[in-house]
Amino acid sequence: MIELDGQGVPLPKDFGFLGAWINEDDLFLYRPTIVGSELVHNIAVLVPYDDGTSATGISASALSVRFELSIATLFENNAAGKLHLITKNEVPSLRDGITQVLEYEFEINEKRAVLTTDLEREK
Numbered sequence: 699m700i701e702l703d704g705q706g707v708p709l710p711k712d713f714g715f716l717g718a719w720i721n722e723d724d725l726f727l728y729r730p731t732i733v734g735s736e737l738v739h740n741i742a743v744l745v746p747y748d749d750g751t752s753a754t755g756i757s758a759s760a761l762s763v764r765f766e767l768s769i770a771t772l773f774e775n776n777a778a779g780k781l782h783l784i785t786k787n788e789v790p791s792l793r794d795g796i797t798q799v800l801e802y803e804f805e806i807n808e809k810r811a812v813l814t815t816d817l818e819r820e821k
Contacts, residue, residue, distance in 0.1 A: 699784055705718075705777075707719045715745070716728060720781065723753060725755075727756055727761070727776055728743070730759050741813065742755060743757075754800070761804065764811035782804065786800060787801050788801075
């Protein structure tokens with residue numbers, strides 16, 4: 699299991715997403731947003747920092763489906779420290795233009811869920 703810092707801390711108001719940290723400054727859980735009349739829903743997003751690093755955002759909608767939980771319950775588990783990050787592994791990309799694919803394995807109450815992100819990023 700990966701040690702998590704700042705878990706459950708709300709994202710800064712100017713961060714661009716509504717959500718909370720899973721691992722502060724590295725991995726966060728976010729709520730899908732509505733732009734106009736359209737729901738913007740990506741499994742994962744990337745937020746670049748000025749120093750060249752970035753934070754990965756995991757859609758609460760996508761992860762809650764894998765756990766068969768409501769989004770609110772998923773956030774409650776994260777805030778209580780019950781959402782565990784078991785592994786984070788780089789896996790081969792199957793698509794052109796994707797520079798890094800990460801597979802995250804999460805656990806809540808002994809139930810595990812895997813989510814794979816394929817985002818264009820520098821290694």
